[in-house]
Amino acid sequence: ALSRLRKELDMLHREPPPGISAWAKEDGSFEIEAVIHGAEDTPYARGSFHLLLAVPERYPFEPPRFTTPIYHPNIDSAGRICLDILNMPPKGAWKPSLNLPTVLSSIQLLMSHPNPDDGLMVEITHEYIHHPERFKQTAEERTRRHA
Template sequence: MASVSFENLAPQVSRQICKELQQLISDPPEGIKVILNEEDISDIQAIIDGPAGTPYASGHFRVKLVLGKDFPSGPPKGFFLTKIFHPNVSQQGEICVNTLKKDWKPDLGIKHIFLTIKCLLIVPNAESALNEEAGKLLLEHYEDYFQRAKMMTEIHAKVSQNQSNADAHLNEDNSPTEGPTASKKAATDRTVLADKKKPVVKDKKRTLKRL
């Protein structure tokens, strides 16, 4: 599943992709967060939030795009790195959607691809199923499909409670819980967290601009 290096792409294509990634980071679509690999800018990944009203709701799914040497004339390949029970996603994670096959157009951008994958979570297509079991359940026993997909989401795509609440519990263990010292430490912790977060975006943008 290794992605082709940007060195194998035309310079103008590489610049366009970097520009798109920078825009996605500064102004991300709702429910989609691009993850930039600063060591390999061609490693295009994102976290897609499961849409409400679907069995994937409250899940967070990591997806990856693999660019071929003929990109953008040829479509990229899409993969779910997070396990998911979906008619259009194989057990190996490969995504089957017309936008990445017969309906591909060279002017479709990275943003459009991620939005298409998110829409696939809302409206699965049983007619082009890579997971035959999921496709059959979707058509014949929707409630069973829904429960199976929901169970997989609960197991593989939910952020753990400990992880999601990590910031909230910074001061709970081995630290003062009240008084001036605790207040001062809490303020310090918030400053440290803010300082840790700020350089990340700057570094990402700086990395993109270098390419």
């Protein structure tokens, strides 16, 4: 698991997806820190969102979580992320072929395109669906404050 993790981190250093960076918290550590920059034309633009990923020895990942507060329908106040690729089958779509760059890119995509059909935060999801301008304004304000 550690060997694969090192290869994936090396891949992220050589060819990072736009707006994403990641590194081992300590040398030889199974904890990864990552930063995802909010995409332009979203409420998260100009924000830098920090995540912590715990990679168990049995690899694949345990779900990453945000350590930077984010106002999002699919991310709860503890930073947990509702994204199908972060869960094992049959409920989830995790595959051993997925890697760290793919997981982080998928989270970045979720930030830009929330999934209201699978909302984790009921009130935020309701606001996203029924009051999109209020959602955008609150998300932008929280991004300025926290990210």
